[in-house]
Amino acid sequence: MKSLFTDDSPPVQPEPPSGPFALVALEQAVDKQLHYSIPPQLRTMLQVGQRVSVPLGRGNRRTYGYIVGIDPVAGYPRIKPLLGIDDARVLVDAKLMALSRWMSRYYCCPLGTVLESVIPSAVKKRVGLGQLTMVRLAVTPNEAQAALETIRSPKRRAVLARLLQLKAGESIELARLAGESGVRPPTIKKMVVAGLLHIEKQADLAGLTPPPQPPRQLESDIALNSEQAEVFNQLAPRMRDGGFSVNLLLGVTGSGKTEVYLQCLRQVIERGRQAIVLVPEIALTPQTVRRFTGRFTNVAILHSGLSAGERHRQWQMISQGQAQVVVGARSAIFAPLPNLGAIVVDEEHEASYKQDTAPRYQGRDVAIKRAQLENVPILLGSATPSLETYWKVKTQEAASSQSSYHLLNLPHRVRGLAMPVIELVNMKEAARYRRGIHLLTERLEHLLHSTLQNKHQAILLLNRRGYANFVYCPSCQTAIQCKYCDATMTYHRAAGMGGGGGRLESGLHTGQLHCHYCLAVNPLPATCPQCNKRLTLFGLGTQRVEEELKTKFPDLRFERVDSDTMHNSRDYEKLLNRFAAGEIQVLLGTQMIAKGLDYPNVTLVGVISGDTALSLPDFRAAERTFQLITQVAGRAGRGDSPGRVVVQTFMPEDLTIQSAISQDYSGFAARELLSRQEVGLPPYARMVRLVMRDQDPLKLQKLAEQIAATVLQLAAAEPLVAVKGPMPCAISRIAGYHRSQIVMTCRGPEPMQRILLALRIGGDLARSERIAVDVDPTSLL
Numbered sequence: 001m002k003s004l005f006t007d008d009s010p011p012v013q014p015e016p017p018s019g020p021f022a023l024v025a026l027e028q029a030v031d032k033q034l035h036y037s038i039p040p041q042l043r044t045m046l047q048v049g050q051r052v053s054v055p056l057g058r059g060n061r062r063t064y065g066y067i068v069g070i071d072p073v074a075g076y077p078r079i080k081p082l083l084g085i086d087d088a089r090v091l092v093d094a095k096l097m098a099l100s101r102w103m104s105r106y107y108c109c110p111l112g113t114v115l116e117s118v119i120p121s122a123v124k125k126r127v128g129l130g131q132l133t134m135v136r137l138a139v140t141p142n143e144a145q146a147a148l149e150t151i152r153s154p155k156r157r158a159v160l161a162r163l164l165q166l167k168a169g170e171s172i173e174l175a176r177l178a179g180e181s182g183v184r185p186p187t188i189k190k191m192v193v194a195g196l197l198h199i200e201k202q203a204d205l206a207g208l209t210p211p212p213q214p215p216r217q218l219e220s221d222i223a224l225n226s227e228q229a230e231v232f233n234q235l236a237p238r239m240r241d242g243g244f245s246v247n248l249l250l251g252v253t254g255s256g257k258t259e260v261y262l263q264c265l266r267q268v269i270e271r272g273r274q275a276i277v278l279v280p281e282i283a284l285t286p287q288t289v290r291r292f293t294g295r296f297t298n299v300a301i302l303h304s305g306l307s308a309g310e311r312h313r314q315w316q317m318i319s320q321g322q323a324q325v326v327v328g329a330r331s332a333i334f335a336p337l338p339n340l341g342a343i344v345v346d347e348e349h350e351a352s353y354k355q356d357t358a359p360r361y362q363g364r365d366v367a368i369k370r371a372q373l374e375n376v377p378i379l380l381g382s383a384t385p386s387l388e389t390y391w392k393v394k395t396q397e398a399a400s401s402q403s404s405y406h407l408l409n410l411p412h413r414v415r416g417l418a419m420p421v422i423e424l425v426n427m428k429e430a431a432r433y434r435r436g437i438h439l440l441t442e443r444l445e446h447l448l449h450s451t452l453q454n455k456h457q458a459i460l461l462l463n464r465r466g467y468a469n470f471v472y473c474p475s476c477q478t479a480i481q482c483k484y485c486d487a488t489m490t491y492h493r494a495a496g497m498g499g500g501g502g503r504l505e506s507g508l509h510t511g512q513l514h515c516h517y518c519l520a521v522n523p524l525p526a527t528c529p530q531c532n533k534r535l536t537l538f539g540l541g542t543q544r545v546e547e548e549l550k551t552k553f554p555d556l557r558f559e560r561v562d563s564d565t566m567h568n569s570r571d572y573e574k575l576l577n578r579f580a581a582g583e584i585q586v587l588l589g590t591q592m593i594a595k596g597l598d599y600p601n602v603t604l605v606g607v608i609s610g611d612t613a614l615s616l617p618d619f620r621a622a623e624r625t626f627q628l629i630t631q632v633a634g635r636a637g638r639g640d641s642p643g644r645v646v647v648q649t650f651m652p653e654d655l656t657i658q659s660a661i662s663q664d665y666s667g668f669a670a671r672e673l674l675s676r677q678e679v680g681l682p683p684y685a686r687m688v689r690l691v692m693r694d695q696d697p698l699k700l701q702k703l704a705e706q707i708a709a710t711v712l713q714l715a716a717a718e719p720l721v722a723v724k725g726p727m728p729c730a731i732s733r734i735a736g737y738h739r740s741q742i743v744m745t746c747r748g749p750e751p752m753q754r755i756l757l758a759l760r761i762g763g764d765l766a767r768s769e770r771i772a773v774d775v776d777p778t779s780l781l
Helices: 094-106 111-118 142-150 154-164 174-181 185-193 225-240 257-269 287-295 308-319 329-332 363-374 387-399 429-432 444-453 541-551 568-581 621-633 655-661 665-679 697-715 750-761
Strands: 020-025 034-037 053-058 061-071 084-087 130-137 197-204 245-251 273-277 300-304 325-328 339-344 377-382 405-410 421-426 457-461 470-474 490-495 511-514 522-523 536-537 559-560 586-589 602-607 644-649 688-695 722-734 735-747 771-775
Touching: 020 053, 053 197, 061 111, 061 329, 084 197, 094 111, 094 363, 094 750, 130 154, 130 174, 142 154, 142 490, 142 771, 154 174, 154 185, 174 511, 185 197, 225 245, 225 257, 225 273, 225 377, 225 405, 245 387, 245 568, 257 273, 257 287, 257 339, 257 377, 273 329, 273 363, 287 300, 300 308, 325 329, 325 568, 339 363, 363 377, 387 405, 387 665, 387 688, 421 444, 429 644, 444 457, 444 602, 444 644, 444 688, 457 621, 522 586, 541 559, 541 586, 559 568, 568 644, 621 655, 621 665, 644 655, 655 665, 688 697, 697 722, 697 735, 697 750, 722 771, 735 750
Parallel strands: 245 377, 245 405, 273 325, 273 339, 300 325, 339 377, 421 644, 457 586, 457 602, 559 586, 602 644
Antiparallel strands: 020 034, 020 061, 053 061, 053 084, 130 197, 470 536, 490 511, 511 522, 688 735, 688 771, 722 735
């Protein structure tokens, strides 16, 4: 018999929540978007692109994310409600949202993580914003009118009467409403409890309004020479009429590319539109920024050197359409311009356009994609374009006369100035005729003396900081390695030590050992830790050249410029101002001084070691060496006095060095592209690199084999995809983590994107702290 207490009725099913639903991309690394129900009081205010707070997990932890869609139905029966709107502004408009979705797909990164990169931290935290308490009706006007007729309290009636005078959905500040209604704020807050009113916090944008600037006289355009005019005449219609096009301006150093940028952007601004100008690193190009601010009334600058409040102010000015031109580093490509008309990417070949943390995007490629989505022209400029860009433009232009890709050339310097004379000095030969170790050859020393006697200035480049990059024991033949990385440590002389390498009276060196990968710092041991014998310093760095300059040129006014001496952009700009004023005769530094400098009094450039990067285990080593030598050589002879460049090298016969000496970009590109085509490397193939890491080498091996097996299984359905690995990275351990990699290559990106999508759906890439996905990597180290 059935029990008296048995309930045979079917279980009551909870009513499915009614729409609409907000689709939210969380800022946390959650690789999917989640639906949340929208409370009734928020439905009229919620918009795609706003930042909101939502509950997450079993504990309903408050988490932040972005509204990426509003859907009528949800995919799950049990939906949590949205907690609130964190910022009422639309932080990501429709076009930036489309760009973010493309980045999420292409660079294999959660959409919320991409949106975190799009919106500056100062904007998300609302730095510099005051808060306004705003009040609006929580019921319809008809319902409010009905309530007004039944409420007896004159104070509440006065509040409702004032709110009924507003437009539907409009709000009024709490203090103003109280004053105009003749009540106190607590009275209004009690009406919220009754469900008649809704109170919310809104940003007070008045705090971000920049102070008024006095009118200033703008600089006039400089007359273009015949080559510049020919290029400008081709670009002007594209800039004026709009439409997507990719224009590569290949111009030698000193050919006046920046002036072409400026006059092209004037075409855009005169049509009432705005422009973005990307530079490799804003701290390194103050002259470029000054040229733009001298030509245009409203120029916004976005870079990491700004305070949080100033960065937010600049962003707000841009979003309101008050900026004609936005100048900044790679993240400036996300500037929320409401009427974008053109994009310029200066020095498009620079590796600093590549982001090294998720999302690992290439700023140049994102700029091209944004230009395509906004249907505007993009202008890429460089004296040494990346081979990917050069090959793409050349092949697309040759394929069709109607192509959107165009190559433009400026083969000569402005004002008829000659390119600098470049000399090659064989360091092996030079060492035979001099005793001791000399980083400056006799030829370079002689030319430096002559330059200083003529009251000119010089730049000396060595792209390696520190004093010596090897601390070596000749007895047991071991080099001191970092405890946490599979890399040798670099000796840095103690700060403030002069000539002599910072030696004690006993002859021992003072200073520290630095790891340039994990940034570990150790004291320099007095003897070898293995055999207790004396250590020897090998290799070269900017500190060692500095020591030699002080010894050989005791009266020389020079400064060392590297990341050890330049702590921020202001330090660098102050130093360049002193150099421009003639207070400094010689700049010695790393690649920081190889780009963006235009000083007419510089007549000598010395490259201390032209082959420093050629031995790196990276297929782009030759390209980077050619670019660095060519770029730094272009700093000489930009004034009326002729320039001279000395390139010191231990590999004088290397074809890359020879091409850089002759400034033959087309010849270098043809030879390098042919060698890459033979082995199927970019640009003839696209590349994806999966880097896995773990402190336990056995766990790493297991993880790498598991991922590799899945990749190989998926690649079986994509016969065009080649898979290599798992294999150790070139530097197999960094910061205590062992590293392994899988490299995929394919002629086009689509097959690899399908594999990455399958990995994402399967959850194989969910452990973002242990697996990094690098699409189109610029470095294989």
